[in-house]
Amino acid sequence: MTERGSAYERRPGLDPQDRGDRPAPVGQPAPPLTDALRPAAVELFGEALPRAEAYVAHLADTGIEWGLIGPREAPRLWERHVLNCAVVEELLPQGALVADVGSGAGLPGLCLALARPDCQFLLIEPLERRVEWLDRVVADLGLENVDVIRGRAEQVSGNLDVDVVTARAVSALKTLVPLTMPMLQGAGELLAIKGRSAADEIAAARKVLRKYGGAEPEILTVGEGLLPETTTVVRVSARPR
Numbered sequence: 001m002t003e004r005g006s007a008y009e010r011r012p013g014l015d016p017q018d019r020g021d022r023p024a025p026v027g028q029p030a031p032p033l034t035d036a037l038r039p040a041a042v043e044l045f046g047e048a049l050p051r052a053e054a055y056v057a058h059l060a061d062t063g064i065e066w067g068l069i070g071p072r073e074a075p076r077l078w079e080r081h082v083l084n085c086a087v088v089e090e091l092l093p094q095g096a097l098v099a100d101v102g103s104g105a106g107l108p109g110l111c112l113a114l115a116r117p118d119c120q121f122l123l124i125e126p127l128e129r130r131v132e133w134l135d136r137v138v139a140d141l142g143l144e145n146v147d148v149i150r151g152r153a154e155q156v157s158g159n160l161d162v163d164v165v166t167a168r169a170v171s172a173l174k175t176l177v178p179l180t181m182p183m184l185q186g187a188g189e190l191l192a193i194k195g196r197s198a199a200d201e202i203a204a205a206r207k208v209l210r211k212y213g214g215a216e217p218e219i220l221t222v223g224e225g226l227l228p229e230t231t232t233v234v235r236v237s238a239r240p241r
């Protein structure tokens with residue numbers, strides 16, 4: 001997938017006229033963690049909950065202002081984004097090294113890093129502004145289990161050997177497999193957060209899965225009984241090649 005970033009992102013600080021008459025996105029206050037969602041947040045983040053709250057505040061404020069998150073997402077940051085990503089933690093092995101490809105605003109990478117301090121995370125993101133934002137947020141949250149790598153997955157994959165690759169909203173499985181499977185070096189799992197298209201994407205990816213040594217994908221549902229909306233994950237194990 002190619003993504004050039006929004007005009008805001010490439011040219012921050014321009015006045016509205018230079019932005020084609022679109023109003024500049026404005027940071028918003030952090031949405032409250034509602035009583036309905038608090039038990040899930042406590043279970044997922046434990047002691048890291050105050051840092052998860054600080055992360056949500058960053059997303060709502062500079063995340064929106066810098067164009068990493070759409071303004072309309074502000075009220076549903078907890079439910080649709082942060083908690084929905086954090087529930088994937090149950091699929092991570094103890095102490096895993098995890099690469100989050102196309103991390104954007106740290107989804108799911110930062111949510112998982114907050115939920116799983118026993119794991120190490122590499123956030124891989126090509127766009128300079130997003131990397132700068134991620135670096136600032138990681139420093140502010142004091143996350144010691146996260147490194148941010150600027151680059152495209154295909155540029156860095158040959159130098160990596162990780163246990164798990166995660167990705168959300170980066171590309172269809174057919175394109176994601178060639179970008180991510182080489183990072184596993186024949187052992188480990190790709191966890192791709194998907195929606196209703198999961199089965200169709202698997203069908204369209206059969207040929208590349210064979211080529212890149214992926215086993216038969218599984219469609220998993222996580223977050224049942226914890227969140228109002230569950231998260232669908234396509235899990236692909238790498239086979240030794």
Ligand SMILES: C[S@@+](CC[C@H](N)C(=O)[O-])C[C@H]1O[C@@H](n2cnc3c(N)ncnc32)[C@H](O)[C@@H]1O
Pocket residue numbers: 001002003101102103104105106107108124125126127130151152153154167168169170179
């Ligand atoms: C739609 S955003 C999704 C961001 C985040 N994962 C989320 O769920 O909100 C896609 C992200 O993938 C990144 N991206 C696109 N192609 C990539 C590639 N080949 N390697 C790594 N990242 C890529 C983009 O820069 C962008 O930040």
